[in-house]
Amino acid sequence: MTPEPTVLLEAVRRVYHSGEADEVRALDGVSLTIDPGEYLSVEGPSGSGKTTLLNLVGLLDVPTEGRILWQGQPVERMGERDRTRLRRTGIGFIFQRFYLLPTLTALENVALPLLARGVAARERDTRARALLGQVGLAGREQSFPHQLSGGEEQRVAIARALANGPRLLLADEPTGELDSTRAAQVLDLLEAAHRETGAAVVVVTHNPIVAARARRHLVMRDGRVVSDTAGG
């Protein structure tokens, strides 16, 4: 018996209506299976639909047509509340622009997903500290985002993404704003998390070095997956 796919997309389309008659087919019939523990890169030119795909996989958005199954459950039958719960318990997001909450300290940012799940204050604190230690930021708990370098911010973001032990880590250009040394650090952390937790990882990137870390490589063009290869 094969394990149930983490996410399954069937002929998914996502159409944006920008003008009167204008419609943009950001995704135009994508079918895709992401299995537990996979490490996937998504490449492709700007505007090819990479972020759109990630948003759908991450349950931030819903398809215009087609089906998405999250661990076997059809997403179209879920309400906003269910999708929020799955994002909270099953998915970790890492954004190009880090997206830490500016009024929270590093520790509070990492503890936020735990707070959202109702973890008690003391345990929240212990776990958030441990996670910050894991990404090499012990001692920076009380720093605010504006007091951290870009690389440090992204490491806090990774710690936050890992807080609830997700089955799926989604990263959109996680190194887009970092120099190569810092980028390598971040990628190492991502890989370590992948290895240690067994979470599936999807990394969207323009950068071949980043893509090279993955075991499976998707290439997109005009809203379609034009290549899906293993290796690396």
Add this chain to the structure above:
Amino acid sequence: MNASRWLVHWRNLRHRTAQTVLAVAAIAVAVALPVVLLSVGGGVYTHELASVQDAGFSISVDAAADHGIAGAHALVHEIDGLAGVAAASPILSVAVEIFPENGSGVPALVEGIIPSAFTATQSSAERSLLPASLTLGDPDDTIHYANGTYDGPSSDQVLLSTPLLQTLNITPGSSVLVSPTANRSAGISVTVVGGFGLPPGLLGPSPLFVALLPLSQLQSLVGLGRSPGGSLLDDADSIQVAVLPSLAGNPAAVARVASAVQALVPYYSVTSLTQQTSEIRAAQAVITGFYVGLSSVGLLVSLLFLVIILMRRVEQERTSIGIQRAIGVPGWRVSRDLVLEAEALTLSGGVAGIAGGVLVISALARWGSPTVSEIASLAVYEPVTLLALLAGLLLMGLLASLLPVRRALRLPLPEVLR
């Protein structure tokens, strides 16, 4: 909710200092208005009510004819026995001539009273003008009256108003002649035992030259005690009835006492002065309604202002809200945070507004023109009103956050997080 959550809200508010200060100031101004209006207005009415309720007597028994109340001593005794009556005081007013030991006379109004009953039916302001113990030798006027025989020894004492003492140029201790005619030989000699001040007349000047004599002695002097044929007259002009202090502010209770008195004397007219109380209460209700209406306009404007501020805040924080939604913070938590922020703003505004209102009132009381200062110093801070105001503000915070919460929950995540 723990301390650190409040800390985060505080940081959020501080993050947008200008907005926060503006919102709090707007609410504070809107709150200070009702605090000032209601506290001062309520204070003025409370004061007026208190002075009406302190008027002393509140029921008056009058006869159509001059000196038309017969059997006054007995009647007062009966009225005294009615439930709710604190004291009943008969009054006989007669124009007389008062002569010093040597010199010409001065026309004056002499009032025959039962000293203890008279004192009991005066307002505290009036009482303060009278000598501390107003005895006139026979506090209950029973000795000379002697059960209607008028055979008892008379006390021969009189009290004169201060202007009368000055005009006659005499001091307590000396004697004067009180005569019902312009002829001093028709008078009786009485000892002046003291003077009293005159209350400022509400409807115009009150008579300056007034004297107080025991009722029975005045009756004897002017022939209203017993008729020449020997039958008992015991006449007076009116009887003032004071109700028990606990009933004084209650128009219905006073009316009940008045009708009991009326039942006793169907042939005299009985009027109650509680009309004033109910008129003051009615006026207060109208003006309070007006103040509340006026204040609601202010509060409504600040509510709209708060909605705008909160909407702006949602716009400014759309990324933060989007991040929280993306990492799975439940919608109710995001909503609660917004509501708490709104409540923090309204409550700070409320507290600042109440403090501001109190400051304004005390500044007016201290540095205002004499009239303004007097009115301001009457202000009464009703805890119930202030609590209601704060409760209203809590509701306002909730209302103000409805639209912003809706907006926050409907932010399109993919667009917010581009």
